[in-house]
Amino acid sequence: MRIGLVSQWYPPEGVFIPGNLAQQLAVRGHDVRVLTTFPSYPQGSIYPGWRQRWRHVERQGPVAVRRVPAYPSHDTSALRRAASHLSFGLSSGLAGLRWLAGVDVTYVYHPPPTAVTAAALLRCARRTPIVLHVQDMWPESVLQSGMAPTGLAGRAMAGGLDALIRTAYRMASAIVVISPAMADMVIERGADPARVRVVWNWTDDALFRPVPVTAAARSALGYRGRCTVMFAGNLGPLQGVDTAIRAAAAVRDRMDLVLVGSGAEEETARRLAAEIGADNVRFIARRAPQEMADLYAAAQWQLVCLRDLPGLRGTVPSKLQAALACGRPVVAALPGAAATVVESARAGLVCPPGDWGALAQRFRSAAGTSERERAEMGRRARQLYQERMCLPVGVDQFEDILTKLAARKGRA
Numbered sequence: 001m002r003i004g005l006v007s008q009w010y011p012p013e014g015v016f017i018p019g020n021l022a023q024q025l026a027v028r029g030h031d032v033r034v035l036t037t038f039p040s041y042p043q044g045s046i047y048p049g050w051r052q053r054w055r056h057v058e059r060q061g062p063v064a065v066r067r068v069p070a071y072p073s074h075d076t077s078a079l080r081r082a083a084s085h086l087s088f089g090l091s092s093g094l095a096g097l098r099w100l101a102g103v104d105v106t107y108v109y110h111p112p113p114t115a116v117t118a119a120a121l122l123r124c125a126r127r128t129p130i131v132l133h134v135q136d137m138w139p140e141s142v143l144q145s146g147m148a149p150t151g152l153a154g155r156a157m158a159g160g161l162d163a164l165i166r167t168a169y170r171m172a173s174a175i176v177v178i179s180p181a182m183a184d185m186v187i188e189r190g191a192d193p194a195r196v197r198v199v200w201n202w203t204d205d206a207l208f209r210p211v212p213v214t215a216a217a218r219s220a221l222g223y224r225g226r227c228t229v230m231f232a233g234n235l236g237p238l239q240g241v242d243t244a245i246r247a248a249a250a251v252r253d254r255m256d257l258v259l260v261g262s263g264a265e266e267e268t269a270r271r272l273a274a275e276i277g278a279d280n281v282r283f284i285a286r287r288a289p290q291e292m293a294d295l296y297a298a299a300q301w302q303l304v305c306l307r308d309l310p311g312l313r314g315t316v317p318s319k320l321q322a323a324l325a326c327g328r329p330v331v332a333a334l335p336g337a338a339a340t341v342v343e344s345a346r347a348g349l350v351c352p353p354g355d356w357g358a359l360a361q362r363f364r365s366a367a368g369t370s371e372r373e374r375a376e377m378g379r380r381a382r383q384l385y386q387e388r389m390c391l392p393v394g395v396d397q398f399e400d401i402l403t404k405l406a407a408r409k410g411r412a
Helices: 016-027 078-099 113-126 151-171 180-188 215-221 241-250 266-275 289-298 318-325 336-345 356-368 371-388 391-406
Strands: 002-006 031-037 056-060 063-068 105-110 130-134 174-177 196-198 227-232 255-260 281-284 301-305 330-333 348-351
Touching: 002 016, 002 078, 002 113, 002 391, 016 031, 016 056, 016 063, 016 105, 016 391, 031 078, 063 078, 078 113, 105 113, 105 391, 113 130, 113 151, 130 151, 130 391, 174 180, 174 391, 180 196, 180 336, 215 281, 215 289, 227 241, 227 289, 227 318, 227 356, 241 255, 241 266, 241 281, 241 301, 241 356, 255 356, 266 281, 289 318, 301 318, 318 330, 318 336, 318 371, 330 336, 330 356, 336 348, 336 371, 348 356
Parallel strands: 002 031, 002 105, 031 063, 105 130, 130 174, 174 196, 227 255, 227 301, 255 281, 301 330, 330 348
Antiparallel strands: 056 063
């Protein structure tokens, strides 16, 4: 097949899915062309050593990558975020008809919804089928994040995003979602049930895997010889790390919480920890992906949490797959699908999101769990990942979807 892949986020950014998919499809003999922008996630500024320009083409192994300029922003400003998404939609649309000319099928990593622009133009011009890979429910995840305006402007934004999403769903020949709960949500939004498929996300299998515990990694976490729970990833408005900090403060005599990462809510989280005297909460700056498996191994538990919002009930945070792939037991303060998968696999401890008292009880239980029990949970976590979520399983499913749609080019 000749496959076009469109994503605003792409390596060297720490967004695993589109990069892994492109490389694996190319290894399997398919001709893959990527359309993306210049790396800026999650800092919101172009990475050192990169310069935005119009005619930028590179090769990452067998994959050809075209990067187009876009306004970089990942802060809490709705206006700047919108400018980032809209600018990528415009530049990718302008470049896409030529760069992706001749592809048999186009894969789009969603969100943002504006990433579908180039694929939509190809759909109209050449009836090229679209596979839309939905990671978050829009507009809910935006409107409930605290970044969206209120009043008339907020209602206008909600209406515009809803119309955009419904149009993308109608144009897609296949809509791939990351959980059964999300499948129900997109169908409720108007997607054709016959076009909806569930493919669980994977993580980077080469980086996230079981490794031995090292003294250096424990030192990096500030390990003090007692139960350590680690949260790794974006400290943003949807993660609910304030709940985790309050819960940890309530059991400060039993465990430590280490937050590894950065994000728009980091300063707010630091202030909260200081205000309530959570001296068992430590903040560690974002680390390179190559270092993360060692850090996962150095902590007894991994925390995965989200706020309790309707738009997040079908979401499975990528840090969950990373923890499972590393064979680490999970404390899950999550809504919907992600909590269900942890609980059904008996891969950790689960509690409702947004309830710091309930989470404090789980932290207390985690501190009292024997090493043998933790090891068994970790074994089940790894088994769950390998059987249902790992990279080969996901790529097999996508290759099947793409192959069937490519055969229908011109009739989609």
